[in-house]
Amino acid sequence: METVTLQARNISCGHCVMAIKRAVGKLEGVASVEGDPTAKKVLVSYDPEKVSLDQIKQTMAEEGYPAEG
DSSP, rough: EEEEEEEEOOOOOOOHHEEEEEEHSSSTTTTEEEEEEETEEEEEEEEESSOOOHHHHHHHHTTTOBOOO
8 A cells, every 4th residue: 555645736625625535536446535625735545556646646637636746
């Protein structure tokens, strides 16, 4: 299991975090998703053998929250 912190500059509220949690959390291999709208960060724990960091970032971008990190 790996954990990564991603910067997502356009997260502004709890609704944004919930949208990310819902979309990224559906990916096979994602164990948990936590967000902090104040810090504009998302913490994702995932199994790199089942899902790639690029897939996680792509899913966030498709939801309207492009990620860096």
